Amino acid sequence: MSQILPSRSSVSDSISGHDNNYTLIRVFLAASVIYFHAFGMTAGPVLQDHLSNTLLPITSVGGLAVEAFFFLSGLFVTQSFFKDRNTLGFAGKRFLRIWPGLFVCLLVSAFLICAITNPHNIPRIFVFSGFYDYVLKNAAFDITYVIPDTIEGLPFPSINGSIHTLPLEAKMYVVLGFLGLIGLVSRRWLIMVASAVTMLVTLIPVHGIPVLSWVFPSTYSHVAYTMFFAGVFTFGVAKWIVPRLWHGVALGLLMLILHDRLHVIAFYLFVIWSILFIGGWSKLGSFIRPRQDLSYGIYIYGWPSAQLLLLTAGPRISPYLLALLALCLASAFAAVSWRFVEKPAIAFGHRLATTIARGRSGSEPKETRSGALDVRIIFALSLVLVACVLARYVVYLHPFVPVVEMSARIKAFGPDQAKAGVPLNVQPDGTSAMWIALDSMPEQGATVVFSNHRLVTATGKNLVTATVDNSLVGHPGDKPIYVERRLMSRIERSNVVFMHVSP
Structure with missing residues (x-):
């Protein structure tokens, strides 16, 4: 039985091992995104999202969940980079954490949507340019939401509206990788300074600076960017942060008495405190602690799961029921994705980073049965990608339909x-x-x-x-x-x- 964390451990202690509640928090956040989206995806009786109404005008349930995701990403990705300060290894691990699961999700969701909306033309899916366009564009982070002649009759005709955050997340990895490349992730005090400066950049309009305006476009996602680097900053000071209950009470009182921008700052500080306090709360971990991190799979499969349900059950379903059913379906997809795609890809990423760190002259990591399986899965995904690229070229060159x-x-x-x-x-x-x-x-x-x-x-x-x-x-x-x-x-x-x- 895993050792339960002490109730007053520092943030550095709680995030350094697996005996914490951050996986549970991420699953909860992914479920919150599904809940939020359900209210905009149905065409039934108008029901109020009372939880989002309580957060307005600062944010919504879905917006807050994404912002919290970005904070956790900044915290844990910086920890990973700090432990192994190899930029190529870092890039490889980040890519293999996001892309394989996304690619398979695109293939699965596109095929199922096409099959359900065109049941008499299922064999033609594989000679349909729209199928390959959707998969390959999104796999290259060129986000597109529709496949012509599929879900145009639904209230929100998008196959997967959640994946628009993934290019934004990838950009944050690029920025962090650059900071690491120039040596700003080698010391905690440097991490604190670099992340504080970057947070200021995310809050300043950068329309006239080409590179910065690409990295930090002027969208609602500015808060998410700031939360990512708030997570980076938190890692820098993690040794000295011990979340206590009175911290949350004090921040709650500040939210009540402050106004305008100061109220917003106090609100997000309270959110960060809540994440860190719950993440290291040992009593919660003694009751429930997921062994598998299904949060990413639930997040990317949540929206298409809801659309599949709407196509089969009709768009007038209750948003509460839709959220519950979509969460169950997305969790099933996520479990399969974790077992057969994400977990092997993560393991391959760690092996790749180790190989890069050791260099060609160093000893090679010992090949294991699980390691060989990881290689086969990555090789299979690479073959599928090549097949999709070739198929897209062929279907545009030769029309297979009238x-x-x-x-x-x-x-x-x-x-x-x-x-x-x-x-x-x-x-x-x-x-x-x-x-x-x-x-x-x-x-x-x-x-x-x-x-x-x-x-x-x-x-x-x-x-x-x-x-x-x-x-x-x-x-x-x-x-x-x-x-x-x-x-x-x-x-x-x-x-x-x-x-x-x-x-």
Whole structure:
């Protein structure tokens, strides 16, 4: 039986081993996200999310759960980096912790959604470009939420709305990795200074600084960024923090008497205290302590689980019932993901980091049966990824379904001519673009095809715009242009127009 933590241990003591309650906290947070999302995903009688109402206007249940996730991530990821200060090993472990589980989740959820919404076309899933587009774009952290002609009838037509936080999390890893690369994660006092400065950066508008505006975009996620580096800072001072009950009482009183920004600061300090106090509370651990960390799997499978339930049971289900059923289904997915994907990938990441640390001249880690299994699983995932990339190329090269005329037709487009080698209709951000006017509203999934190249397309009312790579007008000639929409059962194409590119 594992030793129960003393009730007054420091944060450093509580996070250094496995006898803590942080896994339980993460599972609770993942369940909270499912609960929050359920209220926006149903079309039944309007029910109030009273828990979120009590947190407004500061945050919501889902927002607070994500912010708490980011705090815990900053705390534990910094601990991992501090123990093994190898940037390549750190990057490998972080990648293998997030990506394999995400990739399998994308494959599973995309297949199930396509199969349930198109039960008579299941064999065509594997020659459907939308399936591969969804999986590969999201696997590359280019977040997209829909597959055409699947869940368009649901109140919130997104296959997985939760994964938008994963690129943000990955960016925080990049920043922390950079801090480690320049030596700012080698001493606790350096961690404190670096994280404090970074927290200030996350709170300052950085529109005019290209790199910083990419890392810390001006979105609601600024609080999550700040909480991540609050977790980094907490690790720096973890030896001296001993969460006590009177700390929480004092912070609660401060929340009552302070206003505006100071009230918000006191609120998040109370949240951080709550996480640290519960995380090291030994009495709670004596009652319940999960042996498997299913939190990530519950988080990434929570939304698609809810959508699968809505597709089968109907959108008018109670959000409370939906949250309960989705949590059960997501937990089942998460258990399988942990056993067969996440746990082996984590083990492979640790073995990889050890190999990098020892170097080519050092002794190789001893191969074990479990280690060989880890390698086989990672190899299998790599093969599936390659197969998806090749399949996507093939299905775009050869239409495996009938090509039919699109109901919308091109009426006009511009510019209708260009000069070879000269950028086309240059936009303020330096990119080239074009517009196409249609005689009716384009349906979801419509894409501009320019000289057999699919363009990044934005749709509006009777109008689509697209970004044009300058290489497409690098040579003279008449360039064919049309609008296309690829579905599982057919490919819809508009009439073809031509842009004249002069020498």
